Amino acid sequence: MKVVIFAILFLAVLSRCDRFDENLIIQPLLDGKLASEFRFITTAQNKDHFVVFPRTLAHVMEKFNVREMHLSLTQGRWRYDKWGEPLSPTPVGAELIALFHNSHNITDQWKGLVHALSGLLCASLNFLDTTTQSTYASGVVSGLSSDPNFRYGTLSHETVCTENLTPFKKLLPSRAKCGLGTLLSSIKMYDSQFHSIGVHFESSERGYELMQTITVVSDLLYGRTNRVFTDFELSRVFDQHQPILKCPFAVNTSVLIDTSRLEVEGVNPFADKQIGFVKPNNIAETSGRHEHLINLVPGTPLSLKFQFNEKVNIPSEYPAQIPIIATRHESNTPITAELSLNVENTLDTQIVVHYYDAIPWYFRMYWHTLTVVGGKVKYINRRTARERQRPAELEMAVLLGPRENFTVSFNFDKVFLKYTEHSPDANRGFDLSSSVLYYTFNTSDNATTIPLHFPPHRDINRIYTDSLLVSLPTPDFSMPYNVITLSSTILALFFGSMFNALVRRFNEELLPKQGLLARIFQKLKSKKS
Amino acid sequence: MSKTRWLLLGALAVSIRVTLFALEFDKTFSNMVEFTTPTTSFKRLKEALHLTDLGMSPYSSSVFIQPPLTLLPFSLPKVYAPSQTYITEQLWPRALFILLDLLMAYLLCRIGALTYKLKILDRIPTAESYYKNLQTLLPAVYLFNPVLIASCVSMSTVIFNNLAIAIMIYYALRNNVILSTLGLSLACYLTVYPLVLLIPLIVMFHQIADVHAGKNVGVNKSIIVKVILWSVIWQGLLQYMSFTIMGRSWEFLQQAYVYALSVADLTPNWGNFWYFFIEVFDHFRQFFLLMFNIHMLSYIAPLCIRFRRDGLFISVIMIAITSLFKAYPTFGDFFFYITLFAMYIPLSVHMRYGFSIVVLMLFTMLVGPAFFIAWVQKGTGNANFFYFVTLAFLMSQVLLIVEFVFAKLKHNYNLKKGVVEVTKEHSE
Structure with missing residues (x-):
């Protein structure tokens, strides 16, 4: 061997x-x-x-x-x-x-x-x-x-x-x-x-x-x-x-x-x-x-x-280990929800934080609700969503002073999906993937484009937030046949009764009401004579 | 209607709406599926305005699915005050919706007065005073209907559609082809469905011609040609204007019309479409889309044959049918045709299920929002709860329309036979 x-x-x-x-x-x-x-x-x-x-x-x-x-x-x-x-x-x-x-x-x-x-x-x-x-x-x-x-x-x-x-x-x-x-x-x-x-x-x-x-x-x-x-x-x-x-x-x-x-x-x-x-x-x-x-x-x-060499206790508190702390929340309200990201600079120097987020189309994002509180916004790039085609994309750079923080928030609607578009575990909810952040100490204006992925390690100070789980309203998955039948019934009912009314002649209403047997008897009688 | 009465009505209506706006009820109502649908949502319109402000096309995202000219009234103040202020952002849109409601009430008042003057409503002698008071009744029913007040406060753009249809009826009664077809074209421009009103409108012009001539004038080709020609001209003009303001691009057609007709947005509403197209199997989707959209056309011919000379009635029934069976109906649509039905209330002597219909309607309207909250917010119910309530509501509306048609037929039959009808109060 x-x-x-x-x-x-x-x-x-x-x-x-x-x-x-x-x-x-x-x-x-x-x-x-x-x-x-x-x-x-x-x-x-x-x-x-x-x-x-x-x-x-x-x-x-x-x-x-x-x-x-x-x-x-x-x-x-x-x-x-x-x-x-x-x-x-x-x-x-x-x-x-x-x-x-x-x-x-x-x-x-x-x-x-x-x-x-x-x-x-x-x-x-x-x-x-x-x-x-x-x-x-x-x-x-x-x-x-x-x-x-x-x-x-x-x-x-x-x-x-x-x-x-x-x-x-x-x-x-x-x-x-x-x-x-x-x-x-x-x-x-x-x-x-x-x-x-x-x-x-x-x-x-x-x-x-x-x-x-x-x-x-x-x-x-x-x-x-x-x-x-x-x-x-x-x-x-x-x-x-x-x-x-x-x-x-x-x-x-x-x-x-x-x-x-x-x-x-x-x-x-x-x-x-x-x-x-x-x-x-x-x-x-x-x-x-x-x-x-x-x-x-x-x-x-x-x-x-x-x-x-000696027993050293593990510290119970950890001083800030990283220049920026980013947390992201979803308001978890039905239909219209709010997503907010908070980024804190823990250093005593100015830094520029770049933020990128992609919101899938099934969270319908409203750009007019986008607000940035704190920091100095250097630029915002927007790319709008197309339903069933591409997500909305948001990229921005914010200049943060020492120990300053900023909050980005916007509203989105939870879209109602076709029953085939839900995953098999529909009630688990849909994932909102992590937002990407990176920071630089170069605060000059021309340093806006810094590659996120070249080279893959260490050189870029990249940070990801947690992904979020957002629940969407679900239909009843066992209903297709019932819904097709019932909704079509409404149409059929309207069509039927409308045409029943429109082709109706009112003459027979003036005749005295007679039973079926009586009518047959009458008919036979008239034929005989 | 006297001026003081008008002022009183108007002031009361405005103060109710202003109070509701001041109490920020617009936030509540604008999030209710009863009042806003994807095609009438003011929030989506605001998003489109925002994108325009950023120098992007309002159709670059699939949020905005209304035709481009709807943006015009809201971006108008920006021409005079380019910077965003409280007045342009908050006050102007709200004031506009209140003003549009008042305009609507005025048109309804004129329609009421004209129908009495022309005597084109049903001839029920004991209801004479009712017809005379219609000019007060119609605007009052419109302005003080709680549902329509909420619809106004929700800033639902359904008012544009209703207003266009009211313009069409009003100018048709005044025998003005040009402005009447403008109303029709505007309505068609906003949603495709009012296209079915073209033939009823032609019938209506014949009816007015009959009234003016005092006899049956028969088929008048010049009326038909004029109505169709002017509708095409107006429609062409509106589309060309949209084409120009969209920077010479037709991309808005896809989102403003195809999107809505193909029911790509499945947000719940009180219509028959949303749950059906959430649940329907993909390979049947196209077929059912065609059936659901096209069946509305099937009622025009029989209605025109049966009510040969009553264009107004045919129009009202067709408005009701399109409102009921469109993809994204709101309570604003339903209660607009119910307001128009007020012209035919004396016919209710012939109704069989009037009471049951009203009870069913009120019951579903009360239970519906609760079931929607139970499904979406509390998670204690599922989609079927809300769906069945909307089905029951649709049922009540179906019965209501059929009842009016049935009553009208009975009335026509009695007229032919020379039976004198009395309203309920007189018969007691």
């Missing part, structure tokens, strides 16, 4: 076209949880010949002319207030961002792409091609001043589970059988507070680049009553008892331990209390102030153990 693996590795190195790297970032969080992000990066320099690059994905991307694609499938909420800025910002559910090479038939290409991806990752992304779900043919999100080759869609109702993880693993050159991939145990993955799968693809002159990410926030204190930081081992967190060896396919396998999140506003509550980890022997290591990088070398297993 080993011979085969080394043969493949040899081939990979020989061909020099594909490269695979894997790394893991581990960040202990202030509330005793552990955030870890796996990044598997596969690159192909030759677009026709692949060694480790997933051919299935490359074919799909080539067929639909995709230049850049970012897909995320997320379960659970990222707690901005406790955990700070996310490692990779994602909304709840599925999100797909795509940039195409040319603008011919973008709608068809998008349709093909979502169907292919839904097959590839076993997700219901195919719902993104219907207009009842939020699909926006807009350049608003991209910030690329309305790039016609750009498409964006979210499905906040999407549930993410092992059925998505398995096909995800198949895209890895290691098939998750070696290296860091062995830590991807689905039982532990889905027993976590937050879980997100990301597939990021880019096609350029340099070739193809694919980055697969998995972000997991594990609850180390689950089921415990004492709120103290406790020692833990990495292999236990992911339920992996085999030794973690360097993946033979990977050029680099590294683990980065980052304790910067335990430090808040320059003051480390653990400064005097020594947090450390037991370093495995024979492993190359570089250190920063908060960062410790471990590069795995072949043949030496990785075993990481975190030790807290």
Whole structure:
């Protein structure tokens, strides 16, 4: 077996076209949880010949002319207030961002792409091609001043589970059988507070680049009553008892331990209390102030153990972890409801907050009710909704002073839908997907367009609000036949009685009333005579 | 009607409406499905005005589904005061709706006076004083009907439609083809349904010609040609005006007419369409849309044959039929034709179910809003509750129309036979 693996590795190195790297970032969080992000990066320099690059994905991307694609499938909420800025910002559910090479038939290409991806990752992304779900043919999100080759869609109702993880693993050159991939145990993955799968693809002159990410926030204190930081081992967190060896396919396998999140506003509550980890022997290591990088070398297993030298209590309050706090509410009133978003600047400096929201057509938005309180509005872009075609889109930038907040609110009507347009679980309600926010410290006027998705990580300070569940009035789903019958009866009744009246002759009313027998008798009598 | 009486009526009517506006009842009424439908909602009109202010087409969103000229009266003050003020935003629209109601009352008063002068209503000798008082009765019934007051306060644009029809009737009685067809064209411009009034209008002009000549003048081709020609001219002019103010684009046709006729908006109302088209199977949708819209045409010919010389009665019945069976009817529609029916109240001697109809109508009107709240707001009932109430209401209206037709037929028969009729009070 080993011979085969080394043969493949040899081939990979020989061909020099594909490269695979894997790394893991581990960040202990202030509330005793552990955030870890796996990044598997596969690159192909030759677009026709692949060694480790997933051919299935490359074919799909080539067929639909995709230049850049970012897909995320997320379960659970990222707690901005406790955990700070996310490692990779994602909304709840599925999100797909795509940039195409040319603008011919973008709608068809998008349709093909979502169907292919839904097959590839076993997700219901195919719902993104219907207009009842939020699909926006807009350049608003991209910030690329309305790039016609750009498409964006979210499905906040999407549930993410092992059925998505398995096909995800198949895209890895290691098939998750070696290296860091062995830590991807689905039982532990889905027993976590937050879980997100990301597939990021880019096609350029340099070739193809694919980055697969998995972000997991594990609850180390689950089921415990004492709120103290406790020692833990990495292999236990992911339920992996085999030794973690360097993946033979990977050029680099590294683990980065980052304790910067335990430090808040320059003051480390653990400064005097020594947090450390037991370093495995024979492993190359570089250190920063908060960062410790471990590069795995072949043949030496990785075993990481975190030790807290003294019992440190988990703080019960969390100072602001993030420059802006955004909350969104729906008034939950029948028929006409109000949606309001509140954004607060927690810093002592001026910032510009960009806000994007897409309201599906089944929430009929009224633009004349749009009000912005607080802040200084730099610009507002509006795109109106078309029933059964496209959602309403709102984008704005607001300049916020130190510790200032602003509120955006507008009214919308809950549209009455045909009974076939309701989902099978109609009384659950309809999802209003997360609004997108990002902030910059550049307050000059010409800095209005900042791409939301280039590059996918860290450089953009993007934030998503929670998605909302809005209940729509439902008809009775068992009624079609009854309604057809009864409503038609009204028409028939009117038609019938109207024509009965109009063709009536009143002559017979003057005749004395006679019974049926008497009339027959009379008739016979008259015939005889 | 004397001037003091007019002033008294008008002042009272205005003060009721102003009080209701001041107490902000417009917020309540404008959200009630009884008074506003997608095609008459003032909120949607405001949205269209807002989009126009932003430099966008009012039809860029699918919210506004009325023809473009309805925006004109509301954007008029902006010509003089470009900045948004309390007067242009709040006061002017409210004042306009009150003024339109007064104009309507005036037209009804004139219609009442003219019908008496021309003696074109039914000849029931004992009801002579009733016909004489019609000029006071009609506007009073209109101005002080609580439902119509609420309809006015809800700022429902159904008033435009009703006003256009009233103009049509009034000028037809004055034998003025040009202005009468303007009324008809305006009504057709707002919703397509009043198109069925074209033939009744021609019959009405024949009726007026008969009255003036004092005998049956027969089919007058010049009247037919004139009415049709002027209707086409006015309609063309209105459409061309809309085309021009929409920046030379016909995109409004789709949303102002096709959208409403295809019942794409399924907001509940008191008509027969909404629940049907929520529930109907998709492959039957087109068929039923055709049937529901086209069956109204089937009543014109039989009505014209049976009431050959009574154009006014045919018109009133056709107004009732279109109001009842249009896709988005409001109480403003229903009570407009009920107001017109007041001209034929003396016929009620021949009615069989008058009492039951009134009771059924009042009962459903009281229960309906409660059931709607139970369904949509409280979640304690489902859509069927409200649907069945509207069905019962429609039933009462169906019976009401048929009763009037039946009574009229009986009356005509008695006239032919020379039977002298007496009203109920006299017979007792």
